[in-house]
Amino acid sequence: MNRRNFLKQSAFTTAGTMLIPHFLKAYESQMLGMGPAPTGKILVVVQLSGGNDGLNTVIPYRNDIYYRERPTIAIRPDKVLQLNDEIGLHPAMGPLKALYDEGLLTVINNVGYPNPDRSHFRSMDIWQTASDSDKYVNTGWVGRYLDAACAGKAQQPYRTIEVDDTLSLAMKGSELNGLAVLDPKKLYNQTRSSLVTGLSKERVQNHDAHEPESVSYLYKTLAETVSSADYVYEKVSRTSQPISSVPAGTVLTTYPNNELGNRLKTVSKLIQAGVDTSVYYVSISGFDTHINQPGQQERLLGQYAESVGAFMADLKIAGRQNDVMMMTFSEFGRRVKQNASNGTDHGTANNVFLIGGGLPARRVLNEAPNLTKLTDGDLTYSVDFRQIYATLLHDYLGADDVAILGRKFDGVKIV
């Protein structure tokens, strides 16, 4: 579909969603809503911004080079939560170790891409757009998934949700952008001002077929935002009232009171409310540990592990554990050799975690980092991150990975 047709069609459909009575909306969602993804699966992406030090997260606790290169920040072998006889988790990650023991965690080592870039913003761009490191792309991989999921159907930004106030590049498609929602009620209220509702109504009545494309685009975005905010808030407020719907004897999960905990709690609430969303995106920051890394990373990894532990426990109670997979990544790992300030500088390849999703976990998928075969003092990647994206898109979400990623990447054997 070319852009003009697309705009015509979406102007029509969005004009519809804003004013049609509820019974028609129900009809519409029966016709169009087919569950989150064709496979009924949900993906939750957790981004650790700042470049998490992978070597102190998944620790090669039998490797002399690791201890030699990191005399003051290495994690002592007896503290490590062992995964196998080579590697183990940071001691602050108890809840993650528990998930591993349950068979829910898969660790993928040495994930990166060719010609790595050590700048935060650039490397994050590369991960979010899934581009080659020498190309600049203005759409994100989740956004392009949304484009594909909504092609020829109703334009529903809420099919991919970022739990935040602003939208990451990862969530921007070429035809449609995902929805940023930190708090469904707050977003709903923002779209309920008399000006916004007045304009939306006026717009539907006086839509000018000859108006400039720029005007159509803004009003299309506004209409989609209003109807998405309405949809999400309605779903959440409808389900969150009756406590009686919780089976007797269930212990409600307590989330740790930190940013990631709060955001994952929102994701869980949206999933349990039956919101038609197949990809959620959440990020936390602070991993840029150039100075005094140990305390800072311990605190952050602790928050991460506790929040993820609570999230998975919550989903288990809700019986949704097998429908939801979480992927955790960071834009790069850090140098093998520590610096002079008890920290680490920007590096390249890193580990990725996959959790849940109802798959037989492979636990530790591939070889531990090879510290004798470094590239310019950094780990050498063996898995391209886009291989993981391709697998998640194709095998897990049932989407056309080649169309979304621009070419074929060999899958990794996780699904």
Added chain:
Amino acid sequence: MDKLTRQQQTRHLFARAAFGATPAELTEADQKSLRKVVRQLFRDSEAVTELRVVEPEQNETKQQLKGMVRDGQLDKDMLKERIRENAEKVRDLNLLWIDRMATGKGALREKMALFWHGHFACRAQGRNPLLMQQYANTLRQNALGKFGDLLMAVSKEPAMLQFLNNQQNRKNAPNENFAREVMELFTLGRGNYSEHDIKEAARAFTGWQFTPEGQFVFRERVHDEGEKTIFGKTGPFKGEDVIAMLLENRQTARFVTAKIYRFFVNENEDKKRVDELADQFYKSGYDITGLMEQIFSADWFYDPKNIGAHIKSPVELLAGLRHTLGVQFDQPQPQIFVQRTLGQLLFYPPNVAGWPGGKNWIDSSSLLFRMQLPNYVLKAADVLVRPKEDGDVNTQLLARKGNAKFRTTVNWADFEKAFINTPDAGLTNALAETLLPFPLRPDQKTVLESQLKPGQTRPERIHTLTAAIMSLPEYQLT
């Protein structure tokens, strides 16, 4: 839309060639011929006043500061404080530039420099404010001169050499980043050079370095003096020779003109028109003023299809709003907050390709924030939004607290004066004509007027209606 009225033409000119106009500026301009108004814009931009937040001789790099700690001149706390002060100066530079854009004096030059900031995208590295200050002033100084001078000057800017890793580009150990971006992003565009050209050009650029004081220096001992073959020519080329070859290539004129057209005229390129402009640009020896004057004087520039076709960038939105209403911010942080939230922070473009612009600016959250912005700026409404942290410790300072404290002074008196003779019934339309690219639809007018409260005085009515009009999706366009 039918053919433009004269007032619409003036409005369009100021919207594109500057950061919009005040009602008084519009009225004054309408007394003169359009051609004269265009000339006046260029004349007003002839003088350049430097942006200055740091004196070159007082600037200390992080390395120099660390040296002072080693020599015992500074203790650790003093070092921390000095590094913080340096980072704060990049922020001050950002705000100073926004101020210049917003005052309207020399607005065409500032608008052009903003375009070049996206074209020659360079991001503050580390915390050396002097390098960014020099870079910004080089863009502003050369914004309306010859493109060749601008290209040479900005390519030799320490900030750019650092950003594109040319310090690491040495004889026998070439780094191709600089050579690649000079061709791909500054001059020819993708597909107009070979990988071999880049490899060889990188060798020619070896030795282009800078001193700790922030001065360009050609270091002969790291320069590769051997023969290179670039674009089919062979010789012991240096960096300057490569720049000359790029300027000789007509494709550079085509590439740059097309980008200017998309920024200043219409995102959808008119191929024939761009070809004509590029031809002229090339023949003029890349005279930027000549090219821009040709554009702003052309009948087709005022074609209805170009009106409101441009989505304002966050900086254009902020500077424009400030200019129209004479807004001053009491605290520095909110303007940084607006830039960060909406995705355009001066001196921090997302990558070497600059800000993608156009509809990339707009998504559900950025649109709602933009529609709420007038309430923050004009009514000090509570801010409920928080921008993302990018995880880089170097930009943490820019993410500080104080985001939500919008305290501003608005020059309502001057703005109100322009509508003193407007009858009450015509007030909404009169305001819209100065603030929006399109006339209001009757029902839109009704929605806007529903924001008024009974018993409001005329100034209060003007404030309410202005904030409401600036909240329209159409206000995002120009």
